[in-house]
Amino acid sequence: MSDYHYDNSEVDSLVKEYLPPVKGLQTTVIRAMDEAVENGGKRIRPIFMYEACRMFAEACGEEKDQWISDIAPFMAAIEMIHTFSLIHDDLPCMDNDTLRRGRPTTWYTYGEAMGVLAGDGLMLEAMTAAGKCAADSSNPARAAEAVRILGEKSGPRGMLGGQSVDVEMTGKPLTEEQLDFIYRLKTGALIEASLMIGAIIGGATQKEAEIMEKIGSCVGIAFQIRDDILDETSTAEELGKPVHSDEKNLKTTYVSLFGLEKAEAEVQKLSAEADALLEELPGDKSTLRGLIGMLVDRKN
């Protein structure tokens, strides 16, 4: 995504700015947090957040230095929360994964206790970064609302609520309602948060932030269905990870419930819905529209 304002390595440095220095008696847990952040993926959430913020800030005539410094800690915070969720997902009591993106998972390197603590640490540093931002912000009320959204969309009403149903239903077939709930919360909620927080810091109204929330929901679900499709249709070479894993694990997916054709149609429908919602908003929508397109039509 290097044609956008932030690429992966820039997000990497940004997050590290908000983490404690790797020193002190508690070096191990900080190093574990640090390495987990380094082993990052597409950095979708902070990049979406940035672009959402830019779109509104430019349309509202916000001062550039100000909105850039106001949004940065939230970009770091949402990536920390995403990383915390991956660290805990990999734990022996959850997915019991020893590798992530070709590298040993946190618990596999540092032990299970340190895996739990490194995840906890990233979550708490996310709160610290967000709080610091709010306190230093030119508009602390806006930033405080962003803190609330970050907590709510990450917690049991959001991502964690989806994860808890996923954990409870492991090995059991899912109903359509359960699958939809998991996709909407586990994947969708943090993308909703990214777009909403970007919008609010950029000066969006409450109503505009709600439209961004709906866009985030469409994008999150489409993203997850695309994942299901790629697992079925891609090769291990293209995808960079094993394919047909859902079928092997007897996992209920959108594809297993409705078939490939309907899955593809649903992605297109959700993508069109996101586009239409975007049209209701002010400012230059081209970058965000491009990002959404890349994400839902991706090949890996």
Added chain:
Amino acid sequence: MSDYHYDNSEVDSLVKEYLPPVKGLQTTVIRAMDEAVENGGKRIRPIFMYEACRMFAEACGEEKDQWISDIAPFMAAIEMIHTFSLIHDDLPCMDNDTLRRGRPTTWYTYGEAMGVLAGDGLMLEAMTAAGKCAADSSNPARAAEAVRILGEKSGPRGMLGGQSVDVEMTGKPLTEEQLDFIYRLKTGALIEASLMIGAIIGGATQKEAEIMEKIGSCVGIAFQIRDDILDETSTAEELGKPVHSDEKNLKTTYVSLFGLEKAEAEVQKLSAEADALLEELPGDKSTLRGLIGMLVDRKN
């Protein structure tokens, strides 16, 4: 502590106000969070926070309805964070405890994965409550600073940093430096946060908040040394839990390093230091002084 403004059961209801209703597909994780909060202890942290806030708010002439509604979500948040830390401490990969205050621990009732998630959920709901408070507050900048303190004092620079060293050193003898670090961070940091947040929401200056931080540090360490002393000198009947557990577990404590006499002297020294610091502050210090005395001289 029923002679203070909040007693245990009131804190219980207060925390529950900020938790999601026990319903929805994610009922299990919310119920686990709820029950962990119900199985509460002395509620020291929210009560300290309330009294610190009252002391400054009265001295600064803050409007009563306002400061009470501003401090409430932070009282809930700090108790949620304390409870999250207990849930994760009890996990099989940490202390592997099956009972807490005579009731089955969260992971023992709901399984290890749900234990991790219930802890995570409480931490994220703490952020939600704090953010919501800050957004609705009459003084969002003050509340945002409180969010930052809550994150920092809970995370790797605070409580979690202490816990990570404790975990790494399990089964090994501690040096004085390590023991001091663990007491200061694992126990002290959240008490510092309670007093600082109370002070800031109550209208304290930066310098006054720093004095409250020092008081919190003294009280936290004295509280922990008192724990060590009681484990050595009390009976199981008085204490309500097994005694001599530190000796049995070959745990380094202040008592094992320095002996009972020096431990008792250190508690009195820290307590006197807290009292002297309190004298530098405005307002009616009697309630806070009484609370500190109760805590460090307690019999169980």
